[in-house]
Amino acid sequence: MSEESCRYSKPIIVAEIGCNHQGEFGKAIELIKLAKECGASYAKFQKRNIIKLLTEEQYDLPHPYSYHSFGKTYGEHREHLEFTAEQHALLKAHCAVLNIGYAVSVWDEISAREIIALNPNYIKVPSACNNNLALLQILREEYTGDIHISLGMTTSQELLDIISLFGQWQNGLSRLVLYACTSGYPIKFEEVHLLEIQRLNQEYGYLTKATGFSGHHLGIAIDVAAYALGATWFERHFTKDRTWKGTDHAASLEPEDLRKLVRDLQATHTALTYKPDTVVPVELEQRKKLKYRK
Numbered sequence: 049m050s051e052e053s054c055r056y057s058k059p060i061i062v063a064e065i066g067c068n069h070q071g072e073f074g075k076a077i078e079l080i081k082l083a084k085e086c087g088a089s090y091a092k093f094q095k096r097n098i099i100k101l102l103t104e105e106q107y108d109l110p111h112p113y114s115y116h117s118f119g120k121t122y123g124e125h126r127e128h129l130e131f132t133a134e135q136h137a138l139l140k141a142h143c144a145v146l147n148i149g150y151a152v153s154v155w156d157e158i159s160a161r162e163i164i165a166l167n168p169n170y171i172k173v174p175s176a177c178n179n180n181l182a183l184l185q186i187l188r189e190e191y192t193g194d195i196h197i198s199l200g201m202t203t204s205q206e207l208l209d210i211i212s213l214f215g216q217w218q219n220g221l222s223r224l225v226l227y228a229c230t231s232g233y234p235i236k237f238e239e240v241h242l243l244e245i246q247r248l249n250q251e252y253g254y255l256t257k258a259t260g261f262s263g264h265h266l267g268i269a270i271d272v273a274a275y276a277l278g279a280t281w282f283e284r285h286f287t288k289d290r291t292w293k294g295t296d297h298a299a300s301l302e303p304e305d306l307r308k309l310v311r312d313l314q315a316t317h318t319a320l321t322y323k324p325d326t327v328v329p330v331e332l333e334q335r336k337k338l339k340y341r342k
Contacts, residue, residue: 056275056280056317056320057258057280058280058314058317059275059279059280059281059282059313059314059316059317060089060090060280060281060282061087061088061089061090061282061284061306061309061310061313062088062089062090062091062092062151062281062282062283062284063079063083063086063088063090063091063092063284063286063306064092064262064283064284064285064286064300065079065080065083065091065092065093065286065287066092066093066094066153066285066296067094067129067294067296068285068286068287068288068292068294068296068297068300069129070118070129070292070293070294071118071128071129071130073131073135073138075288076093076131076139077139077142078288079091079286079287079288080139080142080143080146080148081146082286082288082303083148083286083306084146084147084148085303085307086303086306086307086310087306087307087310087311087314088148088286088306088310089148089149090148090149090150090151090169091139091143091148091149091150091151091286092150092151092152092153092172092283093131093136093139093150093151093152093153094152094153094154094155094174095130095131095133095136095152095153095154095155095159095162095163096126096130096154096155096156096159097155097156097158097159098123098126098127098130100156100157100158100159101126101155101156102122102123102126106122106123107121107122107123107124108121108122108123109121109122109123110122111125113295115293116293116294116295118293118294133162133163133165133166136152136162136163136166137166140166140168149168149169150168150169151168151169151170151171151172151196152166152168152171152172153171153172153173153174154171154172154173154177154183154187155174155176155177156177156180156183157180157182157183157186160183160186160187160190160191161186161190164186164187164190164191167193168193169193169194170193170194170195170196170225171187171191171193171194171195171196172195172196172197172198173187173195173196173197173198174198175198175199175200175201175202175229175231175262176201176231178197178198178199178202178206178210179202179206179209181209181213184210184213184214185213188213188214188217188220189217193223194223194224194225194257195214195223195224195225196224196225196227196260196281197210197224197225197226197227198227198229198231198262198283199226199227199228199229199244199248200229200230200231200262201231210224211252211255215255221252221255221256222255222256222257223257224255224256224257225256225257225258225259225260225280225281226248226252226256226259226260227259227260227261227262227281227283228241228242228244228245228248228259228260228261228262228274228279229261229262229263229264230264231264232264232299233264233295233296233298233299234264234265234266234298234299235264235265235299236265237265237270239265240263240265240270242270242273242274242277243277245259245261245274245277245278245279246277246278249277249278253278258280258281259278259279259280259281260279260280260281260282260283261274261279261281261282261283262283262284263282263283263284264285264299265299266299267305268301268305268308268309268312271284271309271312271313272312272313272316275313275316275317275320276316276320282309282313284300284301284306284309285297285299285300285301286300286301286306287300287301287302288302288303289302290302
């Protein structure tokens with residue numbers, strides 16, 4: 049067995065910028081640059097149509113955490129954090145200049161069609177929307193790229209509905225990447241449930257393109273374990289400063305942590321091989337010097 053045939057697929061690291069740009073386009077550009085410098089493969093954003101997603105009552109309610117609000121109401125807060133489709137086109141173009149992938153999580157049917165028009169390498173469906181079958185059907189039928197779906201706060205039946213919907217479409221399942229995820233910001237280690245990665249691989253790995261891990265935990269230690277368990281895609285929220293205003297920053301990695309995560313996953317990828325022989329070259333001198341002589 050060759051060394052290369054034993055090696056895991058290379059880990060793919062996604063810097064989830066999301067709304068951590070605080071509604072400022074210049075900060076979004078800066079975060080793309082930082083993600084690239086840290087070695088991330090993708091910079092990912094979010095797209096929502098606030099009027100579509102919120103009722104009038106929800107729009108007019110105050111933000112539950114006033115310190116983190118960017119508007120007088122929750123709706124105004126969400127509007128402040130949204131970029132237009134034209135701005136997303138500029139973000140994609142900037143990613144291309146820096147040679148880093150561009151991706152987006154879409155939260156509704158209108159946003160899905162706006163992002164489909166930009167034709168990114170993949171489109172993500174967040175845990176909150178993976179039971180919106182109308183949204184999934186649009187992605188299934190109107191988009192030809194890969195579809196990534198997080199499975200936080202998702203019942204077994206909701207997952208089966210996802211599998212059924214894509215299974216009814218030619219090559220539908222082979223375009224799916226399913227992410228093990230716990231929806232909390234941040235979560236404790238006992239809430240991560242890493243073995244979900246193993247379960248997804250065992251039950252659906254032969255049908256889908258890959259398995260991912262969307263982590264909302266603190267630190268980077270357990271991402272290596274997630275890779276060893278079979279995750280290929282790694283999505284971590286990313287910010288320049290975890291003390292910035294906004295609810296996602298507390299569960300985000302700063303540049304130095306993202307840089308270390310990329311380093312550690314790449315090192316683990318290099319190490320996850322079988323020995324190509326019973327005694328490898330680096331051991332020969334030690335064997336000659338130290339091995340017991342019968």
